[in-house]
Amino acid sequence: xxxxxxxxQALSIQEGENATMNCSYKTSINNLQWYRQxxxxxxxxxxxxxxxxxxxxxxxxxxxLDTSKKSSSLLITASRAADTASYFCASYSGGGADxxxxxxxxxxxxxx
Amino acid sequence: xxxxxQTPKFQVLxxxxxxxxxxxxxxxxxxxxxxxxxxxxxxxxxxYSASEGTTDKGEVPNGxxxxxxxKREFSLRLESAAPSQTxxxxxxxxxxxxxxxxxxDTQYFGPGTRLTVL
Numbered sequence: 001x002x003x004x005x006x007x008x009q010a011l012s013i014q015e016g017e018n019a020t021m022n023c024s025y026k027t028s029i030n031n032l033q034w035y036r037q038x039x040x041x042x043x044x045x046x047x048x049x050x051x052x053x054x055x056x057x058x059x060x061x062x063x064x065l066d067t068s069k070k071s072s073s074l075l076i077t078a079s080r081a082a083d084t085a086s087y088f089c090a091s092y093s094g095g096g097a098d099x100x101x102x103x104x105x106x107x108x109x110x111x112x
Numbered sequence: 113x114x115x116x117x118q119t120p121k122f123q124v125l126x127x128x129x130x131x132x133x134x135x136x137x138x139x140x141x142x143x144x145x146x147x148x149x150x151x152x153x154x155x156x157x158x159x160y161s162a163s164e165g166t167t168d169k170g171e172v173p174n175g176x177x178x179x180x181x182x183k184r185e186f187s188l189r190l191e192s193a194a195p196s197q198t199x200x201x202x203x204x205x206x207x208x209x210x211x212x213x214x215x216x217d218t219q220y221f222g223p224g225t226r227l228t229v230l
Contacts (some may be wrong), residue, residue, distance in 0.1 A: 033218065042116075042202055042221035043155070088154055090219075099145050099170050100219060102154030 005103050006089060012109040019076040021106040023089030024069075030092050032065060033100065034074050037086045046074075046087075079110045114138055116222035118203050124228045125193045133188040133225050135203030143206045144186035145170075145219065146178060148199040155202060161186055193229045201225045 007022045025032070031050045035043040049056045049065045049072065056063045062075040076083055086107045090100035119134045137144065143162050147155040147170075157170030161180040175197060177189045186205075190197060204219040 035221075040224075042223045043204075043219075045218040045220070048218060090154075099147070099157035099160045100155075101171075102147075102156070104152060104154045 006087070006106040008106060009104070010107045010109070012111060013079060014111050015079055015081055017079055019079050019083070019108055019110075021074045021087055021108070023072045023074070023103055025072075025089070025091045025101075025103075026070065027091075027093055029067070032063075032072050033090045033092070034061075034063060034072075035088045035090060035102075037088065037105070039085070043088065076108075079108075081110050081112050084108060084110045116203055116205055116220050118201075118222035118225050120225060121223065122226050124230065125190075126230050127194060129193050130189065130191050131193065131227075132190075133201055133203075133227075134185070135187065135222060136185045137203075137205040137220070138184065139205060139207070139220065140183070141205035141207050141220070142183070143208055144180065145204040145206075146176075146186070146188045147202045147204065148172065148197075149202060149224075150199050158188065158201075193227075195229045197227065198229045199227060201227060 005024050013019055033048045034046045036046055037043045047058045047063050049063050060077045065072045086105045088102050088105045090102045092100055116137045145160040146158040149155045156172050158176050159170055159178040161167045164183045167178050179187045202224050203222040206217040206219045208217045
């Protein structure tokens with residue numbers, strides 16, 4: 001079953017504004033990752049945050065992790081039209097299956 | 113360095129037909145994965161291979177078989193396709209192997225195969 005749930009399902013903002021997406025998960029994790037998917041393309045890794053980390057930055061991306069609430073957020077600052085894509089969180093539990101458990105994604109549209 | 117490649121990009125099958133989706137990576141990664149993505153859903157794991165010679169079931173393995181042909185290649189086979197298998201299939205790889213089960217590395221994805229079963 002799907003573990004992650006992103007919120008909101010869709011988000012439309014003006015170029016230059018900040019975009020925040022949230023992700024919740026159900027079981028204990030080893031790490032949580034965020035991926036971007038442009039329309040009709042494969043997924044591209046953005047950032048990984050480990051369970052013992054609370055915040056991580058990469059360029060215009062900021063990710064937070066709250067293991068007590070089983071939630072994470074992705075902030076994209078100073079958005080650009082090229083940021084238009086679907087964003088997925090994916091959790092790794094470190095259990096028997098080595099694969100990631102993905103949420104349903106947030107579709108972000110940046111209006112020029 | 114092509115990364116992860118998948119063939120074919122598009123395929124239309126009739127119910128009951130069989131086909132094999134091919135995946136190859138040139139990054140010397142140990143682990144490889146097959147996911148499917150349905151509209152409005154995230155990716156769901158079908159099968160994975162933590163190292164050459166091993167394969168394991170994921171969340172939705174029914175109706176599929178896999179082969180880890182060598183370290184580079186991991187194929188997904190549909191023996192008797194059903195309309196419920198209409199989906200976009202993604203192959204991915206990661207450096208970590210069976211001896212590194214504690215932490216999952218970044219996964220690198222192929223461009224996907226869009227499969228329609230009529």
